Amino acid sequence: MSPVAVTDSELSYLTQKQVAKFYDDGYLILPGFLEQDEVAALMERTQRLLDSFDLEGHPLTKFTTGEEEDESKHVGDEYFLSSGDKVRFFMEEDAVGKDGKLNRPKNRAVNKIGHGLHELDPVFREITLHNSKLKSVARDLKFHKDPAILQSMVICKQPEIGGKVPEHNDSTFLYTDPPSAVGFWFALENCTPTNGALSFLPGSHKTTRISKRFVRLREGGTEFEKLAEDNEPTKDEDYVLETCDAGTLVLIHGSVLHKSEKNRSQATRYAYTFHMIESEPYAKYDGKNWLQPTEELPFSKLFEH
Template identity: 65%
Template sequence: MDTVTALLKRSKELLADFNIDDHPLTKFTTGDDDHVGDDYFLTSGDKIRFFLEQDALDQDGKLTRPKEKAVNKIGHALHELDPLFWKVTLENQRIKQLVRDLRFHRDPVALQSMVITKQQQIGGEVPEHNDSTFLYTDPPSALGFWIPLEKCTAENGALSFLPGSHLTTPITKRFVRLPTGGTGFEQLPVPSNNHTPLSTGEYVLECCEPGDLVLIHGSVLHKSEKNLSPKTRFAYTFHMIESPPHATYDEKNWLQPTKAMPFSRVLA
């Protein structure tokens, strides 16, 4: 719990310290037709940046609340640039041993990390999705590590999962950089040996305590509802993928490593 308390404290320090005056007011949007994709987002893979809630701005583009309560998430290189998040993600021996025990990857790399704040009253709904659509490799290999920093309940937007969907729902599209700029989705062929996609069923709500660890298979369908409660729902999450030659991560993906900051090997 000391680590969770420290992560929550550090998250709030980052929110308090960031400068809204030179911020482009980029909102985090998730729709198929209006997913965030400006330069501030596309160049965030080696930086710590702040993405606003959709409801945090009025029609004139002015904040409707203090900046600390207007942010949807902080990303995407917390695990590389902040010493505390680095230690939890890449120097954590329990995480390393879990990765070895899972045998999900042979040589995984960490490619993004986020603090998702799920602000009170306006914390945005996240529709049904799977992570391999957004962190695509061939073959798919994304795995999410999701750590609640506050209690997650039905009222403040706890995650819900569709059981078994990682076994029956193929990755049918991928989130890419468009040649014309911005982002969009590219359709993928569905393997002929795949089962019929399972996109219906009863979702299971997973309430969590601070410090729990939720592992999210890259193909499992999950979502969260809007937070209309008076309590925030801070969570720290990072993702791993398989590295070459075991899987291919190409230049179409929205998030790209740089020479100065390649994706860090988890088991190094």
């Protein structure tokens, strides 16, 4: 997809240069997008959620994206698969001991909170569905005609155990025809070289095929379904590490390759993220995708709020 030619006077938040950079690089960094009070509100609400969720009966589902050599490890139990219209808590791999119990306080064990925050929690709903700046960005990008929002989550990246996220593109996990996913990733804390800042392979969205998709199986669980031959291996030295301050918004093209390293620091690296996809009839959301809309909570239309 190429940008529509516009002038700065036709844009309401982004500049022409920023729009071009998104389409050229496959991502765009927008420092200071969230005000300090907005960041504080999201952080406070996240802490309340972490402190208040009940461990009684919790399956202690561990979240892992699955390293390339063992993709079968990706989480796929019912707690995960039915989380699209709920607010659920997923544990870091290293936070659950061999005895099946947490080895640290619960608020330092959670990998992420998801996946219906944008609809079910009033603080996250306000910042997502009633954010005039965000709507302006979506209009300026002209990537979607009728954007829908799904898969909202807080990623905690806990100190010392916050897991590595290997190289991937988001359209693998939210597959549409044609591909239409865009990630909106908000840093709630400073992201540094030691606590797991994002890295990108600029321009890879133009050359990388969506070679597989992450699907739910009829019999339960998940797997990666192959669509095409694997892409050529990439080089670590071609990646760009993008450190950023709290309040930064990172726009992520659904086909651009990105990753993050393990959190080796003593600090958390909280981030709030969700995705936009194109709605029908402009794109078809795949029925095999792990996340499916429900009657109780269909995908939210950005411009209907």
